[in-house]
Amino acid sequence: MRSHLRMTTAPDFAMTDRDNEDIPFNRHFPLKPGVVEEVVPGVRRVLCDNPSPMTMSGTVSYIVGRGKVAIIDPGPDDEAHAKALLDAVRGETVTHILVTHTHRDHSPNAARIKAATGAPIYAEGEHRAARPYYDSEKMSSEAGADRDFKPDITVRDGEIISGSGWALEVVATPGHTANHIAFAWPERGVNFVGDHVMGWSSSVVVPPDGSMIEYMASLHKLAARDEQLYFSGHGPEVPDAPRFARFLIRHRQAREASILHRLAKGETDIPTMVRAIYIGIDPRLAGAAGYSVLAHLEDLVARGIVITDGDPVIGGSYRLA
Secondary structure: OOOOOOOOOOOEOOOOOOOOOOOOOOOOOOOOEOOEEEEEOOEEEEEOOOOEOOOEOOOEEEEEOOOEEEEEOOOOOOHHHHHHHHHHOOOOEEEEEEOOOOEOOOOOHHHHHHHHHOOOEEEOOOOOOOOOOOOOOOOOOOOOEOOOOOOOEEOOOOOEEEEOOEEEEEEEOOOOOOOOEEEEEHHHOEEEEEOOOOOOOOEOOOOOOOOHHHHHHHHHHHHOOOOOEEEEOOOOOEEOHHHHHHHHHHHHHHHHHHHHHHHOOOOEEHHHHHHHHOOOOOHHHHHHHHHHHHHHHHHHHHOOOEEEOOOOOOOOEEEEO
């Protein structure tokens, strides 16, 4: 993160709160690290051994195609995982390395895979914030950001990346990070959605790295598409995917309503809101929850529903307009 509190892994987490009862989260994911599993024809996945409260059992990398293949999200700087991926494609040619976003559990291994295969790296761009820092925020490097990442080829929304027997459409999905993209395979009805949608948990949105306004717009965008199966950066695949995206939209709307309900009782700060909204939260995730609340507050302040003195920051105090 960029100010005050820090996280050491990509900010994805499961929470127990008042608003998630309507989301059919699935935390059953028996895949073991290093094992290659073909989940649908033309799609294999390999789990990295980097479990944490924020990554579930670890980062999932995907191999698309046969013979001449693409690797999606090669994972963290992990030599063992890179070896597992290269072993999985032994006798094949890696022609593309695709990265959904630049958190350190997704993109650093791209350099290692490129060095071994010569394949170019495709992504939306280098890591950047969704908005400039406010003067009151402390400038520091974000622990979860891969600031060394540089793609060979930058891609934009709607572009098609083609390989042998497959064609993936770039779907811009900013919100979790400013440079987040998904890779849809419309012919197969699947979408590799990175951390924007996960079946095991909601994704946290951490300003200024991410933006709740953009996150919600991207959820609506995915929900309007035809792909029925999502493959996520962590955890199991998501069936009936547009319906699940709509679950997440309602969940975020309920979270916003909980924030407004608390503010109706009077001016307060983010830690107080976290205690009121997130019941039984793992203490290790309280900081991430606070930044998720901040992302909602930024949106509410921008819409004129909530006000604060000065910029909307993690240490601010908030009240209804």
